[in-house]
Amino acid sequence: MLQPLRCFTCGAPLGHLWKPFMDRVSAGEDPEKVLDELGVKRYCCRRMLFTAVTYIDKVALFDSPRTRELRVKLYSVPSKGVGGEI
Numbered sequence: 001m002l003q004p005l006r007c008f009t010c011g012a013p014l015g016h017l018w019k020p021f022m023d024r025v026s027a028g029e030d031p032e033k034v035l036d037e038l039g040v041k042r043y044c045c046r047r048m049l050f051t052a053v054t055y056i057d058k059v060a061l062f063d064s065p066r067t068r069e070l071r072v073k074l075y076s077v078p079s080k081g082v083g084g085e086i
């Protein structure tokens with residue numbers, strides 16, 4: 001759901017590599033080359049970045065009135081989701 005923060009297998013921190021990896025791959029670069037250049041050598045860590053699917057943005061559209069109320073209260077962020085009313 002969220003981007004990987006650490007490798008599940010070896011525990012290496014990966015959160016700082018997510019955005020550069022996704023930006024470059026989205027721009028059309030080869031994922032293998034990008035991982036090599038970012039210094040991700042172990043295949044367990046490569047798997048984490050290469051196979052992660054983030055869908056928090058889609059799930060967040062369908063929040064409940066209670067979670068919306070808490071989000072506004074805690075973070076002062078109003079809901080802008082299209083599916084906000086449940």
Ligand SMILES: [Zn+2]
Nearest residue numbers: 007010044045
């Ligand atoms: Zn790893």
